[in-house]
Amino acid sequence: MNVGLTCDVVVVGAGMVGAACALYAARAGLDVILVDRGPVAGGTTGAGEGNLLVSDKEPGPELDLALLSGRLWGELAREFGAAIEYEAKGGVVVASSPGGLAALERFAEGQRAAGVVAEPVAGDTLYDLEPHLAPGLPGGVHYPQDRQVMPALAAAHLTRASGARLLTGRTVTAVLRTRDGAVRGVRTDRGDIHAPAIVNAAGTWGGELAALAGAHLPVLPRRGFVLVTEPLPPRKVRHKVYAADYVADVASDSAALQTSPVVEGTAAGPILIGASRERVGFDRTFSLPVVRALAAGATRLFPFLTDVRAMRSYLGFRPYMPDHLPAIGPDPRVPGLHHACGHEGAGIGLATGTGHLIAQALTAPGKTPDLDLTPFRPDRFTEEAA
Numbered sequence: 372m373n374v375g376l377t378c379d380v381v382v383v384g385a386g387m388v389g390a391a392c393a394l395y396a397a398r399a400g401l402d403v404i405l406v407d408r409g410p411v412a413g414g415t416t417g418a419g420e421g422n423l424l425v426s427d428k429e430p431g432p433e434l435d436l437a438l439l440s441g442r443l444w445g446e447l448a449r450e451f452g453a454a455i456e457y458e459a460k461g462g463v464v465v466a467s468s469p470g471g472l473a474a475l476e477r478f479a480e481g482q483r484a485a486g487v488v489a490e491p492v493a494g495d496t497l498y499d500l501e502p503h504l505a506p507g508l509p510g511g512v513h514y515p516q517d518r519q520v521m522p523a524l525a526a527a528h529l530t531r532a533s534g535a536r537l538l539t540g541r542t543v544t545a546v547l548r549t550r551d552g553a554v555r556g557v558r559t560d561r562g563d564i565h566a567p568a569i570v571n572a573a574g575t576w577g578g579e580l581a582a583l584a585g586a587h588l589p590v591l592p593r594r595g596f597v598l599v600t601e602p603l604p605p606r607k608v609r610h611k612v613y614a615a616d617y618v619a620d621v622a623s624d625s626a627a628l629q630t631s632p633v634v635e636g637t638a639a640g641p642i643l644i645g646a647s648r649e650r651v652g653f654d655r656t657f658s659l660p661v662v663r664a665l666a667a668g669a670t671r672l673f674p675f676l677t678d679v680r681a682m683r684s685y686l687g688f689r690p691y692m693p694d695h696l697p698a699i700g701p702d703p704r705v706p707g708l709h710h711a712c713g714h715e716g717a718g719i720g721l722a723t724g725t726g727h728l729i730a731q732a733l734t735a736p737g738k739t740p741d742l743d744l745t746p747f748r749p750d751r752f753t754e755e756a757a
């Protein structure tokens with residue numbers, strides 16, 4: 372006889388977003404089970420980078436979520452700090468031409484109006500911030516609120532601190548529903564879990580999980596490669612540094628390959644070089660042209676990297692939604708189903724705000740949440756538009 376487990380809420384997906392949902396839901400007093408078909412951080416969380424950025428976001432709901440998330444990361448840093456390799460290092464966005472700098476400064480002006488600290492940096496001051504940048508750059512913008520964590524460690528520590536029951540190696544195969552359609556749990560390949568609420572934190576596979584509950588959610592994979600150098604002495608690259616055209620790439624709807632240089636040091640020593648974006652399904656084939664383009668972009672920004680060896684590269688699939696916004700909150704089509712997925716290239720940064728808002732929706736559904744969830748509504752897509 373399969374008696375099954377019982378709890379207040381099942382969180383499906385033990386990536387960064389699921390871990391944050393589990394933490395905030397448990398701290399709000401709920402009995403949580405966190406279930407994943409693989410290990411903690413075995414999805415995109417273990418295959419990306421850990422920048423917590425406000426700098427690349429234009430004014431709007433995603434930036435509001437990033438600012439909320441940044442405040443919450445700051446609180447968690449006091450608790451987890453070095454264990455999750457949290458560094459409030461700041462970001463520097465670099466322009467390569469006077470025209471590019473003017474556009475970057477206009478972008479920063481809008482961000483400042485929305486509450487972002489964005490400090491213009493003239494050409495010579497740029498080299499005080501980043502002494503090893505290529506000579507002759509016209510300037511950039513410094514974003515002190517940009518930070519960094521190590522995503523797999525952050526997901527693991529938040530999961531452990533949540534006290535949630537963690538069930539790894541279990542695939543959710545069905546969503547159990549009452550006769551009137553409300554959620555009553557999930558079926559897994561190793562037994563049922565009964566709960567009146569589910570959080571879909573299945574990342575790039577969030578659309579599949581939604582479909583198990585009969586709900587349409589167009590989450591698509593957007594592939595990205597990361598190039599990892601040999602370990603270097605600290606402070607060769609002091610901030611998260613990227614070229615101004617990165618922002619346009621992030622916002623682009625094109626399925627074609629885009630690369631723009633993003634360079635960051637890590638606590639462990641290697642430098643991580645991104646960022647590529649392309650929609651090629653779940654194709655895991657190594658691409659030399661993409662990795663070459665990443666290396667070329669990074670050495671244009673930091674010429675000393677020409678003499679540094681690349682040790683390896685890896686890839687991941689960002690959970691892409693057609694309007695570049697995640698799905699967060701209750702699904703009006705399926706009572707009890709909540710979504711917390713589709714954060715594309717920002718799911719590490721946005722995880723804390725998402726977890727906090729999901730906990731609010733679960734525990735005080737009638738109350739106004741700290742952020743308006745309307746832009747994140749999971750039912751905002753029609754099937755034809757996907």
Ligand SMILES: Cc1cc2nc3c(=O)[nH]c(=O)nc-3n(C[C@H](O)[C@H](O)[C@H](O)COP(=O)(O)OP(=O)(O)OC[C@H]3O[C@@H](n4cnc5c(N)ncnc54)[C@H](O)[C@@H]3O)c2cc1C
Nearest residue numbers: 384386388408414415416419422543574687717718719720
């Ligand atoms: C190259 C690259 C660089 C990136 N850089 C950054 C960055 O600097 N900053 C940033 O904020 N973000 C970055 N991202 C994006 C970030 O990694 C993702 O947005 C984030 O990891 C998504 O987390 P998640 O928890 O939603 O999904 P995931 O980590 O993918 O977790 C989803 C989990 O759900 C599980 N699952 C799915 N279906 C089922 C099922 N049926 N049953 C049980 N379990 C299931 C999966 O096994 C998986 O573990 C980057 C991504 C890439 C690819």
